[in-house]
Amino acid sequence: MIRVFTPYFASFEYSSKKYAATLDRGVVVYTTPRDDFPEHDLELISGFREAFNIGQRFTVIREYGFPTLMRDVEGLALSLGALAVHMGLEESVSGALRRFRPKLLREESRLIPQFKGGVYLDGGGGFERVSLGDDLRVIAVRRNGSVSYIPTRRAQLVSNVMELVAELSAGNVKVYSTNTLGTTVYITGGDDRKPVI
Numbered sequence: 001m002i003r004v005f006t007p008y009f010a011s012f013e014y015s016s017k018k019y020a021a022t023l024d025r026g027v028v029v030y031t032t033p034r035d036d037f038p039e040h041d042l043e044l045i046s047g048f049r050e051a052f053n054i055g056q057r058f059t060v061i062r063e064y065g066f067p068t069l070m071r072d073v074e075g076l077a078l079s080l081g082a083l084a085v086h087m088g089l090e091e092s093v094s095g096a097l098r099r100f101r102p103k104l105l106r107e108e109s110r111l112i113p114q115f116k117g118g119v120y121l122d123g124g125g126g127f128e129r130v131s132l133g134d135d136l137r138v139i140a141v142r143r144n145g146s147v148s149y150i151p152t153r154r155a156q157l158v159s160n161v162m163e164l165v166a167e168l169s170a171g172n173v174k175v176y177s178t179n180t181l182g183t184t185v186y187i188t189g190g191d192d193r194k195p196v197i
Contacts, residue, residue: 002086003186004029004079007179008062008072009114010138011122012149018122019130019151022114023138023176025063027075029083032059041076044101048080051100052089077101078115078183086185093183117182132178139164142172 007022037045037060045058060076077097084096093115097104104111113120113127119136120127135154140147141164152160157175164173 001188002029002031002083003188004083004086004183005186006072006075006079006082006114006183007117007181008075009110010140010149012138012151014132014151019119019132020110020113020122020127021119021138022117022179022182023140024179025176026179027072027079028061028063029076029079030059030061031083032057035059044073044076044080047100048084051096052084054089056087074104074107074111074114077104078111082183082185086187115183117179119178136178138176138178140174140176141168143168 005026005028007024007026009020010023011018011020013019035045035057037058041060045060049055060079062072077100078093080100081090081093081096084090084099085093090096090099094105110127113129116129118129119132121130132151133153137152137154137157139150139152139157139160141150150160161173161175
């Protein structure tokens with residue numbers, strides 16, 4: 001089985017500046033005996049299959065807490081691109097994207113930070129990688145059908161979450177760490193590098 005992990009890219013304000021960060025949960029793609037993914041992923045997955053002429057089946061899971069509210073096209077495309085590399089179908093993720101989702105490469109300023117992971121200062125000219133420290137956590141809060149992100153230091157995390165849970169149900173509050181690894185591929189059992197054609 002091949003498991004491709006791509007963290008979710010979230011935007012938030014901190015110390016009067018705008019940041020973007022990859023959170024520790026995101027899009028996961030498995031190779032599986034049958035397809036299991038939301039209908040809105042069909043176009044991207046079909047394009048991937050056509051570009052590489054494969055009949056591989058996939059399961060797509062969004063693990064960042066509020067899957068009904070978030071669609072992460074970039075994350076899924078990166079996962080499939082990484083999968084193509086680890087199946088021996090392409091030499092690089094950018095080469096894979098060029099074959100099945102070339103327009104994402106034109107949006108590289110957003111795509112590359114998500115692929116590499118970390119925290120970025122979101123400036124007018126693009127993303128500049130920065131460090132906000134290891135104790136930064138991001139609270140995702142769902143209100144009225146939308147999700148916002150609140151950066152919080154660990155020392156204030158419990159009190160901030162308790163305050164939010166007193167106002168909202170616990171199911172509407174989730175806590176994440178920032179992910180420094182970006183997209184990661186795990187391969188388990190057998191020789192999964194050979195594509196199923």
